[in-house]
Amino acid sequence: QVTLKESGPTLVKPTQTLTLTCTFSGFSFSTDEVAVGWVRQPPGKALQWLTIVHWNDDKRYSPSLRSRLTITKDTSGNQVVLTMTNMDPVDTATYYCARGTLEGGFDFWGQGIMLIVSS
Amino acid sequence: QSALTQPASVSGSPGQSITISCTGTSDDVGAYNYVSWYQQHPGKAPKLLIYDVSSRPSGASNRFSGSKSGNTASLTISGLQSEDEGDYYCSSKTTNGDVLFGGGTKLTVL
Numbered sequence: 059q060v061t062l063k064e065s066g067p068t069l070v071k072p073t074q075t076l077t078l079t080c081t082f083s084g085f086s087f088s089t090d091e092v093a094v095g096w097v098r099q100p101p102g103k104a105l106q107w108l109t110i111v112h113w114n115d116d117k118r119y120s121p122s123l124r125s126r127l128t129i130t131k132d133t134s135g136n137q138v139v140l141t142m143t144n145m146d147p148v149d150t151a152t153y154y155c156a157r158g159t160l161e162g163g164f165d166f167w168g169q170g171i172m173l174i175v176s177s
Numbered sequence: 178q179s180a181l182t183q184p185a186s187v188s189g190s191p192g193q194s195i196t197i198s199c200t201g202t203s204d205d206v207g208a209y210n211y212v213s214w215y216q217q218h219p220g221k222a223p224k225l226l227i228y229d230v231s232s233r234p235s236g237a238s239n240r241f242s243g244s245k246s247g248n249t250a251s252l253t254i255s256g257l258q259s260e261d262e263g264d265y266y267c268s269s270k271t272t273n274g275d276v277l278f279g280g281g282t283k284l285t286v287l
Contacts, residue, residue, distance in 0.1 A: 095276070097223075097278070104180065104266065104278060104279070104280045104281040105215075105217075105223065105266050105268075105278040105281070106278060107268070107275065107276040107277065107278055110276065116274075118273075118274045118275050118276075119275075120178075120275065121178055121273075121275065122178075154222055154223070156223075158276075159228070161209075161211040161213075161228065161229055161270060162211045162213065162268065162269065162270030162276045163211070163213035163225060163228040163229070163268070164213070164215075164223075164225060164268075165225050165228070165234055166225075167222040167223055167224070168222065169222055170222055
């Protein structure tokens, strides 16, 4: 059974750095050719793809946020960490991690974590 | 990179069929057969309905089908049911290896 769960702060201040962790089970970077990505959704708005890391450590970032994002994977711990710098109120959103495929789809999703950026 | 273009809303009556379009460019939708469709209910995470343009994951209803022509992909829902009401998103892999989502379509079952 594949599961993913996001964890981290639910409130950060402007200019701070956000760190979110995705802990997953049911698959492994060391044995499966899979990927884990992050997608966010501001309240009432559309999904926005942020970043993805593949089993071979290939990493891709949204061009508009590339300078602020870092994604890393901890193979032994079945975790993926998203770091986003210089947070702004417009970054207020629900952040999802999801299992990705080489073809760009996401077949399993976490429940999401709602993040508010406010002073 | 701009989001893929979807109609903001569509509606249909129970039992009818509806189609949602997703228009991109030759650098995304038109480049590969790597279009996915997701259903999202309020307060819930998205759920994969279609991948690789027309394939259904295990457990997805066969009332959902996908197709593509040129730079436009389409999702068709047949035999509309009340539980189909929600938001639908397309996505596509791009030639840069990124992923683009559409702006979303709100489906109302009348």
